[in-house]
Amino acid sequence: MGTTQTGSYVQVSPPPPSVMLDLRNIHKSFGTLSVLRGVNIRVAKGDVIGIIGPSGSGKTTLLRCVNYLITPDQGEVWLDGELIGRRDPSRTLINSFENSLRRYRAEIGFVFQDFNLFPHMTVLDNIIEAPISVRGLKSNEATELAHDLLDKVGLLDKVSGYPSELSGGQKQRVAIARALAMEPKLMLFDEVTSALDPELVGEVLTVMDTLAKEGMTMLVVTHEMGFARSAADRLIFMDEGVIVEEGTPIEVLSAPQHARTKTFLERIVIADA
Numbered sequence: 001m002g003t004t005q006t007g008s009y010v011q012v013s014p015p016p017p018s019v020m021l022d023l024r025n026i027h028k029s030f031g032t033l034s035v036l037r038g039v040n041i042r043v044a045k046g047d048v049i050g051i052i053g054p055s056g057s058g059k060t061t062l063l064r065c066v067n068y069l070i071t072p073d074q075g076e077v078w079l080d081g082e083l084i085g086r087r088d089p090s091r092t093l094i095n096s097f098e099n100s101l102r103r104y105r106a107e108i109g110f111v112f113q114d115f116n117l118f119p120h121m122t123v124l125d126n127i128i129e130a131p132i133s134v135r136g137l138k139s140n141e142a143t144e145l146a147h148d149l150l151d152k153v154g155l156l157d158k159v160s161g162y163p164s165e166l167s168g169g170q171k172q173r174v175a176i177a178r179a180l181a182m183e184p185k186l187m188l189f190d191e192v193t194s195a196l197d198p199e200l201v202g203e204v205l206t207v208m209d210t211l212a213k214e215g216m217t218m219l220v221v222t223h224e225m226g227f228a229r230s231a232a233d234r235l236i237f238m239d240e241g242v243i244v245e246e247g248t249p250i251e252v253l254s255a256p257q258h259a260r261t262k263t264f265l266e267r268i269v270i271a272d273a
Contacts, residue, residue: 014081020045020186020217021066026075028061035061036072037241043186046215050222050232050249054264058241059221063188066219067108068101079107080185106134109179109187113194115171117163117178123150124159127178135182142181149177153207169200176207187211189220225268229253237261 015022021043028036036058043049051059064070066077068084077084084104117126127149128142137145150156153173163171172192179187189208193201205227212218212231222228228235228249235252237245237260245252245261256262 012076012083014083015042015078017081018044019078020047020080021219022076022078023062023066024076024078026062026065026077027073028058028065028070029073035241036065039075039238039241039243041219041236041243043217043219045217047233048212048216048218048220048231050220050228050235051238052222052225052228052235052252052264053238053244057238059238060190062238063110063190063219063221066186066188067105067110069110079104102134106130106182107185109182109184111172111175111179111187111189111192113191115163115168115175115195117171117174119163121162122159123155123161123163123166123174126163126174127181130178131181145181146177149180150174152180152210153177154203167200168196169203172196172204173207176204176211180211185217187216187218189218189222191221191223193222193224223268225253225265237264239264 019042021041023039023041026036026039027034039058039062041049051062053059061070065072068077118129121129124143124146127146128139131137131142131145132139147156147159150159153176155170155173155177158166158170158174163174166174175192192208193204196204201224205224208218208220208227209231220228220232232249234246235249236243237252237256237258239260245256245258252261253265256265
């Protein structure tokens, strides 16, 4: 993560080729509220990183900074060896990549809490729109890809249906298929089961677990500790905009070292009970 001074600009060193995502010293404030305060996360290709923490700890803001739905105030975002944006000597982020922002976002799949499906479009049309308009696929190619992905998430029979005709779990699986249709390098999941009835959670987690086993690089904000324990390679606990603790799921969930982590996990156990 070294930097060197060359001329009037600070040169930053790219991460190793094995790294898919490198977040360096990410800061974000909204007015006087400091939401992220120097977050550093490095994600190797094929790794699944789970992020847990209380509401308001900065987890969702962090994901939105990764694909620039929110612009970080400070820090560097690297995706597959490419630095997004550039810096002047004051270390202020300069948005010099407006023309490439759509291409960059196309490499990151984002699945939200509330599905974000287009209600006036069929399931098929929801999936094929971006591959056609952004990736330039022909309609028949995008349709074939959509059928393959719907089969993958167990919803091929819903190809002609509308979101209003689907359960919450089905909507979320369509949302995952839609994100995968862009053939992303990285998948972001933001509490994707939080809006679902308990009996529907498993069908979504099964799809995510399959993606993890297939080697998809994933950054997952979740409150599903069972999934975090079984699917994540590394678990991060955030609070008040910083990373408090990280390690393997067994280390963080079974033997947390920080009092704040212990308190959070105890409250989750009590709530589940």
